Amino acid sequence: MMYLLRRLGFYALAAWVSITLAFIIPRMMPGDPATMLVARFKRKLEPSAIAGLREAFGFTDGPVWKQYFVYIKHVFQGDFGTSLSHFPESVGSVIGDSLVWTLGLVGVSVVLAFVIGSTLGAIAAFYRGGAIDSIFPPMLLFLGAFPFFWLAMLVLFIFGFVLGWFPVRHAYADHLTPQFSLEFIGSVIEHAALPAITVVLATLGGWMVGMRNTMMNVLGDDYVTLAQAKGLSTRRVMMGYAVRNALLPNITGFGMAIGFVLSGSLLTEIVFSYPGQGYLLVRAVKSLDYPLIQGLFLTITMAVLAANWVVDAVYAWLDPRVR
């Protein structure tokens, strides 16, 4: 328990640092958001109009420390203001809209990749030199070595464009409205298939090889030999003794992969025009949308911290030594 509390204290500190960084970093970027709103349209704007826009968008020119305290207050109220690039929607609703899609798509595919990869890795190690062990790792590492967007585009091109098996963009068919119906859910799955396969294919190799290598070490340990000597079933030896220990490094990796989930595997989302967080972040940075950048940074860091805290807890359960 002390261990978990100690970790919690550490995460509180990390949270404060990231909240502060989310305040500082956008302000260090060159350019001015009001001007940016216009510049994207390659137009000139009268200085009087720029001043008017600044006022309308609520850019305060107060001293930085004052802005900082107003900002901290708003963070605790969960109010990140109005998005400039998605004007006039609030940052909260913009993030909320895209969060669902990213969590669904990337969350599911990361979990899938982790489960499938770790299982394959464990089996490969148990049957060292077998078919799985000799075919999968090189093949998956080969796929994983492709640049991510390239793999995504290749998949899009072959299965979406040439063969026409899957839709090439968006989260669901354009003529449907979000509702709880079989047609809509089918459409969502159909649209998520290609991007999900891309994420799984690209990351599977890492999980599998990581699992396989630690599993090899563990299998060589005396307690595994002892367990086998005791006459325990192979299944128990594998699941209860070997996998439980070999999983530890992969669990740490999984905690970090959650960060990858929320930053939205940006390239996948852009290639497949998927309305998620990753694309949102790119757009926010491009248009100097400070409120949205801050909101996104914070959602991502908070999620990573929370996920890591959960991982810590799982760790404590799997590994009695850290308790």
Add this chain to the structure above:
Amino acid sequence: MQDVSRTYRFATRTWLFLLALSATVGCGHREAHHEPGVLTVTEAEQTGAFVRNFNPLLEAGDVRWPARHAMYEPMMIYEPLRGDYVPWLATGCTFTPDHTQLDCALRPNVQWSDGRPFSATDVAFTFDLLRTKPAADSRGIWQYLKSVTATTPEKVTFTFLRPYVPALFYIAHQPIVPAHVWKSVKDPIVFANEHPVGTGPYTEVQSFQTQAYRIGRNPYYWQKDKAKVKALHFQAFPGNDQVNLALLHDEVDWAGVFVPAIERIFVERDKDAHHFWFPLIDGTVFLYPNNLKKPYDDVRVRKALSMAIDRDAIVSVAMHGYTRPSDATGLSDAYARYRDPELVKQGDWVKLDLDRAGKLLDEAGIRIGADGVREYKGEPWVVNVAVPGGFSDWVRAGSLVTRSLSALKIEAKLDTLDFNAWYENLQKGEYSLSFGWSDVSPTPYFLYRSMMSKTTVQPIGELAAENWHRFGSAETDVLLTKLETTTDPAEEQRLFVELQKIFVANAPTIPLFPGPLWGEYNTQRFTGFPDKENPYAPLAPHLTPQALLVVTEIRPK
């Protein structure tokens, strides 16, 4: 052993099952979901998710395309190919002889999409809104307006503080909003206008999702026979690649994107239906030399730099041959009828001539030093060329410019900057040479004002909305003032030739090539698009408000 093989088999089976499932769900031939009579258009703003904002007063920010191209209409629309105004909500506008007053006669029997009549009150109300909300007055119309009054229900009178003829362009193009709806809007800038009431052909929001939306016909449109399309449909595309893919796939009927090697990639896929038209009527792309920085203040240096650039290579390599090298007047085809052929001939400093360029630099004191590079005041002369990193055509053109300059023994560097940083440096005058776009309006008045007027010069470090290169000549300002007070075409032409003379003599900026205006269309389901043979308006859907001229001509086959 057996147990494990079962686990193994289970894992494999699950994996295969997942693959099979995803394959069966998406099996079969995939056709674009086309409803008859629904036109699919691409928005200029490339976005992953749409925000429901139909505010026509807000030019900046994320406003949906129909707001200014199908829902709200201006009094007149300038048609750049013919060089004339098309009467729209107004039947015509005339200046009084002393040019201090403009009278616009409004079209009778126009109705808003809620059935209420349109009248001069709406026009006066709209302009009054701009007066009270400077953020909406992006052109600064009220710098020279004194009052706008609805003299009769069908006549609006604009009174000027001083004679200012060029204002007609901005006044004519102002989208008009209904007084009966907008008078109760608290802040017209932050108003998202989710349920628009306009005079335009397509005003009814039939469905709106973040990834797609649909706009239906205005039941009360004043040109009954002109809104033939059942509805306009828009999809969110995060970037050019996605638009191109949809275009090839026949999923988009009307688009305005850059497509590389378009003949081979797009047209040849379906010669009968796939068409494009890229007229050179966008602004000229310039290389801006910073005139407040030495030695770029020296006309010889500017001309030498210009003569060193291989424009033919830029046009064919960086621009895929979609444009041609600029002439020394800097005028794109949007201003073709003002261009003086004699001055085009005289302006030889846009022709590649390394010998003369070298001589001019020698004269200006920038000579080749001991180590083989040109030196200015004893130091190696380093020329930095700034481009925004995201503009891939400009980046390619930029590297060709630096290569050209090194042939003159100049140490040239390409600075690929983040867009925000690049734009801020440009506005503040903190650069040496920079790529940049230029103004497009009916006459070259605004272009030359932003190129050469003393009134637009800002000191280095101050944000400048125009005249980024900071060149000013008193002579220009005299001519511009005369242009502000005349509507006589012959006199206008004479003054514009004078302005071109100053430009050709001084080379305040270095013109590279006139900008093409991208436009593609697909005639599988719709006709009526403009093209080379029938150039009734530019094809580009992104041209505000000229796209209205096209959207009212398109009809189902």
